[in-house]
Amino acid sequence: MPSLAIRAYTATTATGQGRASLADALRDSRSGLRRNDFGDGGLDTWIGRVDGVEDSPLPAALADWECRNNRLAWLALQQDGVLDAAMAMRATHGADRVAIVIGTSTSSIGATEDAYSRLVDGAFPADLARPRVHTPHSLGGFVQAATGLRGPCVTVATACSSSAKVFAQAARLIQAGLADAALVGGVDTLCGSVLYGFNSLGLVSVDPCRPFDVARNGLSLGEAGGFAVLERGHDAELVLRGYGESSDAHHMSAPHPEGLGARLAMTDALARAGIDAAAVGYLNLHGTATPANDAVEAAAVAALFPDTLHASSTKGWTGHTLGAAGIVESVITLIALAQGQLPGTLNSRDRDPACGPQIRLQGDHRNIRHAMNNSFGFGGNNCSLVFGVGA
Amino acid sequence: MTALSVDIAGIGFWSRGLPSWAAACDYLRDGSPDAAAPAKPASRLLAANERRRAPETVAVALEVALAACEAAGADPAQLPSVFVSMHGDLAITDYMCATLTEDPRAISPTKFHNSVHNAAAGYWTIGTGCNKPATALSSGDGSFALGLLETLSQLQSGEPAVLLAAYDSQSTGPLAAISSSDGLLGGALVLASHADSAVARLQVEYLNTPAPLLPGRLAAYVGGNAMAPMLPLFEALASGASEAWLHAGPAQAVHVTITHRPMA
Numbered sequence: 001m002p003s004l005a006i007r008a009y010t011a012t013t014a015t016g017q018g019r020a021s022l023a024d025a026l027r028d029s030r031s032g033l034r035r036n037d038f039g040d041g042g043l044d045t046w047i048g049r050v051d052g053v054e055d056s057p058l059p060a061a062l063a064d065w066e067c068r069n070n071r072l073a074w075l076a077l078q079q080d081g082v083l084d085a086a087m088a089m090r091a092t093h094g095a096d097r098v099a100i101v102i103g104t105s106t107s108s109i110g111a112t113e114d115a116y117s118r119l120v121d122g123a124f125p126a127d128l129a130r131p132r133v134h135t136p137h138s139l140g141g142f143v144q145a146a147t148g149l150r151g152p153c154v155t156v157a158t159a160c161s162s163s164a165k166v167f168a169q170a171a172r173l174i175q176a177g178l179a180d181a182a183l184v185g186g187v188d189t190l191c192g193s194v195l196y197g198f199n200s201l202g203l204v205s206v207d208p209c210r211p212f213d214v215a216r217n218g219l220s221l222g223e224a225g226g227f228a229v230l231e232r233g234h235d236a237e238l239v240l241r242g243y244g245e246s247s248d249a250h251h252m253s254a255p256h257p258e259g260l261g262a263r264l265a266m267t268d269a270l271a272r273a274g275i276d277a278a279a280v281g282y283l284n285l286h287g288t289a290t291p292a293n294d295a296v297e298a299a300a301v302a303a304l305f306p307d308t309l310h311a312s313s314t315k316g317w318t319g320h321t322l323g324a325a326g327i328v329e330s331v332i333t334l335i336a337l338a339q340g341q342l343p344g345t346l347n348s349r350d351r352d353p354a355c356g357p358q359i360r361l362q363g364d365h366r367n368i369r370h371a372m373n374n375s376f377g378f379g380g381n382n383c384s385l386v387f388g389v390g391a
Numbered sequence: 392m393t394a395l396s397v398d399i400a401g402i403g404f405w406s407r408g409l410p411s412w413a414a415a416c417d418y419l420r421d422g423s424p425d426a427a428a429p430a431k432p433a434s435r436l437l438a439a440n441e442r443r444r445a446p447e448t449v450a451v452a453l454e455v456a457l458a459a460c461e462a463a464g465a466d467p468a469q470l471p472s473v474f475v476s477m478h479g480d481l482a483i484t485d486y487m488c489a490t491l492t493e494d495p496r497a498i499s500p501t502k503f504h505n506s507v508h509n510a511a512a513g514y515w516t517i518g519t520g521c522n523k524p525a526t527a528l529s530s531g532d533g534s535f536a537l538g539l540l541e542t543l544s545q546l547q548s549g550e551p552a553v554l555l556a557a558y559d560s561q562s563t564g565p566l567a568a569i570s571s572s573d574g575l576l577g578g579a580l581v582l583a584s585h586a587d588s589a590v591a592r593l594q595v596e597y598l599n600t601p602a603p604l605l606p607g608r609l610a611a612y613v614g615g616n617a618m619a620p621m622l623p624l625f626e627a628l629a630s631g632a633s634e635a636w637l638h639a640g641p642a643q644a645v646h647v648t649i650t651h652r653p654m655a
Contacts, residue, residue, distance in 0.1 A: 105507065109487070109488075113491050116491070124565060130569075134566065140531075144641070153643075154541070156526060157527050158512070159509055196496065197506070198503075199496070200498045247522050247523060249516045249517050252510070379513020379516070381513065
């Protein structure tokens with residue numbers, strides 16, 4: 001596929017607001033995880049919570065969109081010049097030529113949960129009787145209202161691959177001539193549904209998550225928001241080179257045992273980027289720290305890549321940010337390309353001997369030209385992205 | 392922008408009382424709904440033990456998707472798919488929120504993994520053994536139009552044929568007063584860059600203008616469902632109309648010009 005220029009990119013995670021705080025945390029091995037203090041705090045687990053969301057109400061003009069998820073979206077939009085870059089695209093191409101493709105898993109269901117906990121005679125309390133925040137497109141609709149962009153606007157909700165797939169969908173919209181640029185990204189916030197939902201599946205660890213560790217025993221949930229601005233052309237320091245998507249066709253909440261879907265997504269992304277596996281300098285793994293995901297993903301990586309690949313999971317810094325994982329880890333991948341800073345795998349001490357040598361616990365510093373990001377979701381929904389330094 | 396062109400290779404439709412595309416077409420030719428039709432499709436693709444407990448959204452999405460593939464003579468395992476729903480499964484959202492309030496540790500793991508917006512897409516790929524990409528989108532009352540644009544984009548990027556499946560379900564509980572949706576409705580299209588036995592050829596344009604509200608007989612019957620914004624296209628396909636307008640955002644529309652072709 002033709003490369004797409006990345007004009008701006010940002011992530012706000014438990015490590016702080018904007019990508020500099022994320023890069024610093026990666027460099028200093030500083031985790032953003034803390035003991036669960038969200039909501040009723042009833043689950044014994046660790047979470048990646050973003051500080052300051054409670055103190056950042058939406059501007060009055062956007063107050064109808066008020067909820068934790070849209071607050072985090074607004075907070076993330078203010079960082080690293082993404083809003084300015086989106087406005088520059090609007091000025092260059094026209095508002096109707098800039099698409100919005102945004103990923104989320106649970107959108108603002110936290111507001112719906114809140115309404116159910118405060119029903120008044122069986123009805124939503126007045127402050128939450130706002131239909132626009134009780135539907136998955138709350139996020140896309142909010143970003144549309146907040147930016148004034150008028151190109152195709154859509155919310156992608158394929159669980160934990162959501163905000164990786166936004167890059168693929170935006171690339172297609174631009175290739176098809178439906179847009180010249182796109183604001184892509186993803187936002188997911190902590191809520192009861194995901195904390196108690198993942199707990200019901202037995203996938204939540206009581207410790208900070210340890211991806212690819214032989215003693216890993218589950219994930220740490222997190223929240224995050226991030227964005228990138230894509231434009232037709234390749235005259236940029238960083239570019240999107242390719243994407244690959246696939247379905248496991250196996251199980252709703254367990255990965256294909258041989259990693260079939262993961263392999264298909266990675267192979268397809270490499271093919272679309274027009275590079276060999278050996279050309280990938282860094283791979284950000286999905287690496288959730290569940291026993292099943294990490295075993296399957298490590299085997300799929302070992303089957304495709306040479307031993308020299310530096311691959312790691314960064315969930316130990318941010319937690320698993322679900323529908324935001326795609327954009328957060330794409331930003332980490334772009335940081336690796338821009339700064340040569342290749343993260344290790346935080347919290348993990350003893351690498352599972354079943355893993356290949358590609359899985360690295362220690363960080364490294366090295367200039368690279370191509371990097372990949374994996375995001376896999378429930379329903380066997382897989383997406384791999386290839387980024388590169390520009391021509 | 393230039394309009395994008397696409398062939399419709401197959402159509403699937405299901406609503407209570409109109410449990411097939413043929414039934415919908417008959418209804419629009421002065422037929423009447425089938426009062427004896429089941430309240431939920433049979434979920435032919437699911438294993439027997441999964442059929443009974445399959446969420447309504449999954450059942451209707453799989454039914455219309457399979458019907459569209461059968462009409463197109465297409466192998467479902469070979470088609471990338473685009474699933475769209477404005478709200479996802481409203482009954483599961485109600486269950487999750489109510490259970491979190493009453494006893495959060497009692498949440499059913501099955502209901503939780505069925506609560507993801509891509510549940511129907513997941514069951515579809517599992518049921519058909521399809522390793523092709525699947526996506527799940529929402530865009531308010533523009534959900535169907537945005538799904539159509541994504542389907543067209545996939546065709547433009549080189550896929551020969553793509554499945555588009557749209558659905559929404561009945562709202563329930565306290566959420567029903569906020570996210571109102573009646574009945575169970577699904578519609579699906581197998582779209583191809585070129586189909587030998589095309590039902591119709593579409594020219595599709597995205598416009599920054601509101602879609603005109605044109606009352607139709609299907610909309611009068613199932614218009615309370617959140618996926619009703621798809622109905623103008625299905626009504627035009629059934630009636631031989633030459634155009635349809637679809638909502639594609641607060642002040643955006645997708646305009647579809649239709650060239651009908653004789654059935655093969």
